[in-house]
Structure formats: C-alpha cells, structure tokens
Amino acid sequence: MKLRGRILWLTEDPQRIAQQLTGTDLGCGADDAPPLHYGVNTDLMISGAACTLGYTGPILGPYFLENFKEQVQKDSVKGGGFQVVVGGDAYGSGSSREVAVVAHQGAGIELVVARSFQRIFQENMVYSGLPFTTDFGVIDRLQAGEDVDLGQLAAELPPFFRAVVQNGGLLRYGTRLLAGEIEPEYRTDAPARPLNCVEKIIAARTWTGGDRFGIAAVAPGDQVLCEVGFRGVHEYTGGMVMALYEQEWGTTPVKNPELAAAFEDHFVLIDQPTVPLRVKQQRLDSARQLRDEMVSASLKNGIRIHGPGQKYDAGVCHRIVVEQYGNPGTIIILTDSHTPTAGVLNAFAFGVGSTAMAFALRTGLVPVTVPKTVRIWVTGDARGVVSPKDLILHIIGDPYFREEQWRTSATDTCVIQIGGPGLDQWNVDELSVLTNMTVEGGLMTGVVEPCAPVREFLRARRPGVDVDGMFVEPDEGAAYVRTIAIDLADVPLTVATPGDSRNRAALADVGEVPIHNVVIASCTGGSLADLRAAADVLRGRTLAPKVRVTVTPSSAEVSASAEREGLLGLFRELGAVVTEPGCGSCIGNGPGIPLEGETTASTTNRNFDRRMGGPGPVYLVSPAVAAASAVTGHLTDPRALTGRAQA
Structure with a gap:
C-alpha cells in the first residue's frame, strides 16, 4: 500500500x-x-x-x-x-x-x-x-x-x-474446514496443568479434528476453535449474518438450529408515543426492514424467534439467555457485546461479529483467543447499600483495567473471574450486572465462580438438567495475571461520568449534578431486582418537577412479575412512562431518549456520546441512585432521603 x-x-x-x-x-x-x-x-x-x-x-x-x-x-x-x-x-x-x-x-x-x-x-x-x-x-x-x-x-x-x-477470510476457511482440508493449527497434546474456570471451559470444548473435542490444557494467547453451546442474533445483525452465510454456503442448513435463537428486542420500542418524532422518522422504516430480514432468514433456517407476537417470549436477548438457555461450563455467543451477561451462570459467554456468527452457525465452532484471567475475590457486607452496579463501575474504572495494564501485546485478551463470599448476598439478577459490564472495561467477558445464588437459580430454572454436574471450579494452583481482593466496605456508591463507562467517580465526589431524565432499563438495569430496588426508594415519594422517568422491564417474565408485585403500578402512579420489554433508549431506540438540554441518570451500561440518541451528558448509576435522583432532581445518594447518607 x-x-x-x-x-x-x-x-x-x-x-x-x-x-x-x-x-x-x-x-x-x-x-x-x-x-x-x-x-x-x-x-x-x-x-x-x-x-x-x-x-x-x-x-x-x-x-x-x-x-x-x-x-x-x-x-x-x-x-x-x-x-x-x-x-x-x-x-x-x-x-x-x-x-x-x-x-x-x-x-x-x-x-x-x-x-x-x-x-x-x-x-x-x-x-x-x-x-x-x-x-x-x-x-x-x-x-x-x-x-x-x-x-x-x-x-x-x-x-x-x-x-x-x-485462506481468504473466516468463511472460506470454514468451507475448507468442513471439507476436511484443515486440521487444528494449534497443539492438541499440551500437558495437563492447573486451570482457572475459563481455561477449563475452553480446553474441554477445544476442537481436535473430526468430531473430537477436548484437550488437557490451554494457555493465554493460544488460538483455538471451540464447540459452541448457544448462539444468538438480533435485528441489527441477523440480516447481515445470514447474508454472509448464504453468500458462502447458500441454502445449506444451519448446524444445530435448536441451539440458536433470533431476538426482536433492539427496535421494538421505536414507535412508542414518547419517542421523539425525529427518531421515528430517521430509524423506524429502516429498522423494520432489518427486523423483517432477520425474521425471514430465521424462519427459512429453522431458528426460533423471540419477540412481540412471536412464538417465543419477548425481551432483551441477554436476559432471556439467562432465564432460559445458558448453562454452566458451556460457551455462549451472540452478535452483541453484552453477551457476557450469561457469564453469571458460570459459562464462557462473549460477543462476536457477524462473520464469526455466520461461521458458528455453519460449523458449530467459534474461534477463541485464550484470555489472560484476573481473579477478583469479593468479601464484606454490602449493607444493603452498595450494589453490583457500584462494584463493577468501581472495578472497570480502576487504572489497572482502564489503562489495560494487563496487556503485553496487541492481540491480548483478558477476562475477570469473580468469586468470594461477598457474592452470596446478591441474586442472579444482581450478579449478572457484574459480568454484563466487563466488556465496558475492555474485557472479553466475566465468569462467576460457582456460588449459592447461581446454583439455586439454575436448579429452579433447568428442571431435568444436572446443572450441579456442569459447574466449573478453578483448580488449586491455577494461574492468574493478577488477583484482586475487594472488601465491599471499601466500595463507595459509584457513578460513571459522561463519555465512557470507565470514567468512574464516587457519587459523593461528583457534586450536585442536575438531572432531568431518568432511565431504569436495559439488560443491566431492567431486571426484577433492579425494578424492586428503584421502587423501594420511590415508594411514598413523588418525582421532582420536570423530571422524566422511563421504566423498561428487560423481559416479558420480568414485566409480568413486576406487574404482579405492584411495581409497575407504582411507577405509573408517580408519572413514569412504563414500556413493554425491550432494549429501547440504551441505544437511542425507545422512550427515555434525552431531549435537548437534558442530563440523564441511567441504569444502562454504556454512556458514549450520543449513544442514547441525544447529545446530552449521561451518568451511569445504580437503580437506587437513579430513583433517588428522580425524587430530588439531582444526582442523589438514596440514604440522603432518610437522612442516613454518609460522606
């Protein structure tokens, strides 16, 4: 060149x-x-x-x-x-x-x-x-x-x-692999050694040729092909994935379509009444075309579809994967960066692009660069104050992650493996925020070590499946690039200031930031636990004048449960806009999009400039802080409403 x-x-x-x-x-x-x-x-x-x-x-x-x-x-x-x-x-x-x-x-x-x-x-x-x-x-x-x-x-x-x-690209490589012209490019006879959770899952699923899988060990930097458990696409990506697929393989059937799903979740709220007209004019028609492409391709290939009016439940793909599909010890991929949500289930879950997904749909395999692993050991009492949102913002904003100090080469990847007795005080809804937001820290994913809340959740959710036999524990003596011990007593209520999720600041240090728009939504802020946390703060109070509040449950199941508990009714009585399940304003596609001159407090996971469909500043906060800010009209420690706020 x-x-x-x-x-x-x-x-x-x-x-x-x-x-x-x-x-x-x-x-x-x-x-x-x-x-x-x-x-x-x-x-x-x-x-x-x-x-x-x-x-x-x-x-x-x-x-x-x-x-x-x-x-x-x-x-x-x-x-x-x-x-x-x-x-x-x-x-x-x-x-x-x-x-x-x-x-x-x-x-x-x-x-x-x-x-x-x-x-x-x-x-x-x-x-x-x-x-x-x-x-x-x-x-x-x-x-x-x-x-x-x-x-x-x-x-x-x-x-x-x-x-x-x-070989001319990943899909052409896949064609040669399926034809038996390619054998593993990596060592399949590495000697056994102690492995952490992620290395164990990768090693067990590594392709060794033909229909064989499993090797004794992998190490950071290795590049291997792994057997995929679950695969998923949504409207933004489904059409592109299947166009790439058909360009290379025509009408050849998808491998294991029962282990794949398409999700109509990112565009389902664009036509809501409180969405600005300019957004509807700009996005609605073309979004529906992408949706139709995904639906058509999925029906043609026998892939189940989740969404409004579809056979399967509506909701944000990541929440539904946790509710219905994810299992410990498996590899889960979706064409969405927040796929790490399912890492809460002791799975290896990560986002991929459209070409990698097309490859996975045809071959049942996904390329993996074995990541470095940082182990985070959580202890202490959250005191009903510190939430997983505070903890993950605290973690990814640390210079070690913000500056990627774990990196020694351009192609390095890194994950966090999270364990410790401090996790047992939260449920799976809450813990999933930790893994969801690992990608915001430049990490590949997060994996939760086996713990009581996850075991109880899966035993209840996966009848007939021996989930206890699927959990992956780290070996004694496994290697980590760093081990970080965190006592929850040392974690303040934390926010991410506008521009990047890694812009961490203690809530007590940001000052009295006026808030005009509050969003309680998304795969990291719209679970039943999130809605309960917000309702606990709002109950018996009123919203500050001129503060807009939008609440979007993350799945049909969450919505139904929240309705039964009276949570959605409480939000409506206060004047909040309560929507059907969907991705919505997190990506500028639904109610809660910032209006001109507004500053937003959001429970979502990403606050890039204009990410939410408007130019105003966005602060990322926990559901409790979002609710308290809606009451006062400025960023607020919820304890301040009861006079218990600490410096």
Whole structure:
C-alpha cells in the first residue's frame, strides 16, 4: 500500500479534527503524534441510527464518524480523501457491530493505526479484511513514500488470524474446514496443568479434528476453535449474518438450529408515543426492514424467534439467555457485546461479529483467543447499600483495567473471574450486572465462580438438567495475571461520568449534578431486582418537577412479575412512562431518549456520546441512585432521603 490519500488523526482536540476536515493535514508522525482520543468506540464509528440503514460499505461509508467531537458531518471522511485513520488506546470499544469495520471500508479507509484495539473490533477487522497495526512507525514509512506490505502486517498476527487471512477470510476457511482440508493449527497434546474456570471451559470444548473435542490444557494467547453451546442474533445483525452465510454456503442448513435463537428486542420500542418524532422518522422504516430480514432468514433456517407476537417470549436477548438457555461450563455467543451477561451462570459467554456468527452457525465452532484471567475475590457486607452496579463501575474504572495494564501485546485478551463470599448476598439478577459490564472495561467477558445464588437459580430454572454436574471450579494452583481482593466496605456508591463507562467517580465526589431524565432499563438495569430496588426508594415519594422517568422491564417474565408485585403500578402512579420489554433508549431506540438540554441518570451500561440518541451528558448509576435522583432532581445518594447518607 502506498499513501495516495490522507491520514486522519482522531485527536482529543476538536479543533484539530476540524482542521483536517477542512483540508489541512497535521503533518505529524510517530514521534510527534498529538494526544489521541481514548476509546474511539463503535457508536462513534457508526451510530445506532446509521446502523439501521443497512450493512454494506456504500450505505454506511458516508456516515463513518458522523458527529465525532461534534465536528464530523455526513460524508466528511469519505469526501475528504482519507486513506488511513489513527486512534489512541482502546480503539473499537463498545458494540460487537461488524458494520463499524464496514463503515471504515465504505469511507475509503485502507489501514487503521491505533495504540491498542478492543477484542471484538480487532477480530472483526481480521475477518472482514481491514488491515491494522499498533506500530506507529508505519505512518512514517507511508509518509516517506514507501510501499508498505500489508501482507507483512498480517504475517505478524497470531497463527489462527494468519491462517484466516491466508485462506481468504473466516468463511472460506470454514468451507475448507468442513471439507476436511484443515486440521487444528494449534497443539492438541499440551500437558495437563492447573486451570482457572475459563481455561477449563475452553480446553474441554477445544476442537481436535473430526468430531473430537477436548484437550488437557490451554494457555493465554493460544488460538483455538471451540464447540459452541448457544448462539444468538438480533435485528441489527441477523440480516447481515445470514447474508454472509448464504453468500458462502447458500441454502445449506444451519448446524444445530435448536441451539440458536433470533431476538426482536433492539427496535421494538421505536414507535412508542414518547419517542421523539425525529427518531421515528430517521430509524423506524429502516429498522423494520432489518427486523423483517432477520425474521425471514430465521424462519427459512429453522431458528426460533423471540419477540412481540412471536412464538417465543419477548425481551432483551441477554436476559432471556439467562432465564432460559445458558448453562454452566458451556460457551455462549451472540452478535452483541453484552453477551457476557450469561457469564453469571458460570459459562464462557462473549460477543462476536457477524462473520464469526455466520461461521458458528455453519460449523458449530467459534474461534477463541485464550484470555489472560484476573481473579477478583469479593468479601464484606454490602449493607444493603452498595450494589453490583457500584462494584463493577468501581472495578472497570480502576487504572489497572482502564489503562489495560494487563496487556503485553496487541492481540491480548483478558477476562475477570469473580468469586468470594461477598457474592452470596446478591441474586442472579444482581450478579449478572457484574459480568454484563466487563466488556465496558475492555474485557472479553466475566465468569462467576460457582456460588449459592447461581446454583439455586439454575436448579429452579433447568428442571431435568444436572446443572450441579456442569459447574466449573478453578483448580488449586491455577494461574492468574493478577488477583484482586475487594472488601465491599471499601466500595463507595459509584457513578460513571459522561463519555465512557470507565470514567468512574464516587457519587459523593461528583457534586450536585442536575438531572432531568431518568432511565431504569436495559439488560443491566431492567431486571426484577433492579425494578424492586428503584421502587423501594420511590415508594411514598413523588418525582421532582420536570423530571422524566422511563421504566423498561428487560423481559416479558420480568414485566409480568413486576406487574404482579405492584411495581409497575407504582411507577405509573408517580408519572413514569412504563414500556413493554425491550432494549429501547440504551441505544437511542425507545422512550427515555434525552431531549435537548437534558442530563440523564441511567441504569444502562454504556454512556458514549450520543449513544442514547441525544447529545446530552449521561451518568451511569445504580437503580437506587437513579430513583433517588428522580425524587430530588439531582444526582442523589438514596440514604440522603432518610437522612442516613454518609460522606
């Protein structure tokens, strides 16, 4: 590749972005690179609104980076002649949407250079054929006129990634594998050693050729193919997945369709009365088209469908997987970054892109880069005050995770394994928040060690299944990149300040932030436990004047239970908007979208700029803090309502 076009530096300084868009290059290189934006996330690369339009380069390219730093307009990058884009650390944070890679390609980007890449986005680049590097020296070489060999960049990748590139992509690799032309690229006779939970699950499910699975051990950095337990898609991704599938394999049946599901959850609330008209005009018709594509493809391939009016229960995919499908010791994948929710069940659950899902639907396998593991041991009494939301915000905002200090190479991945007696005071609803939000900390997933709440939940939920025999305990002497002990007495009520979930702050330190919009919803804030926590604070109180409150249960089961308990009736009596189950405002697709000039307190898991469909600041909080803030009109410790708040 020779530099025929321009280099776009994604700087922290909006003025320097504007300078480049108006035609003036920065003229810098590896040694004098400007401060670069931390965590250029997939919502910034391609918005939730643009994602509804389709999934091809010509459609998405004009929308690449639209609204980044409030400087980029539609067609700015594509029309600006940019060939290379340069970012900072944690490039590709957020969603598993492979369309973020497609948007790069559609905008004319041929190479991505960044300090570090997030796991799903990096995999999507490999599988979609977008070259990338963390070597900033490549920029200097291009600017000096050198013809840089992009194939050499691929040659520096780990073995499986190299094999994918050499075979013309993951799906073509899958075709050769199914034809018996490919054997494992990795060692299948590694000697046994003590393993942690994640390593045990991966080793037990590793493909060894033919129909054989299971090896004695894996180690961080190994790349293996693993047997998948459950696979899922939703409307944003289902059409793209099946289009890729049919392009490679035509009408060949999906492998084990009974272990797959499609979920109509991300778009089901766009047409609600309190959704701004501009959102309906922008998204509704195209969203329905994507939904119809998913439904049609699922019916054709014998994949069950969850959603309003469908045969199977409606709700957010992650909540339904926990309620109905996930089992300990299995591998669970969905085309959504919050798939780690199911890690609460002592499963290895993680998000993948559309190409990886198409591969998994045909082969029953998924590529896995064995992650490093951090063990977190939780003790102490939450005192009915500290919630799992506070704990996970406290964890992922720690410099060790925010700065990815666990990382030693560009393709490293990391998970957290969570155990300890402190977990026993919470139920599965609450514990699932811990695993759900691991991805917000740049992690692959989280896995909860076997504990009483999870055992009790699964015994009740999986009749006829020997779940006790499926749990995976870590071996004595297993290796961890770090072990972190956390006493809940040391965890304050915690919020994430606007822009990134890793922007942690103690609630007591943020000051009196006015709140106009409160959202109690999503896969990490709309469970029955979440609704109960909010209702406990709101009961007997009134909402502050001009504060809007939206409540969205995360599944039909949650909604029905909350109705029976009188929770939804309480919210309605207070003047809250209570919706049907769905994903909703978390991604700007439902009631609770911020209006002009509003500041939002949300129980959701992601607060990227404009993520919720509006430009205002979003603070991530626990359900109790959200409810207390709705009563006072500013960020509030719920204990302040009873005079028990602590400094």
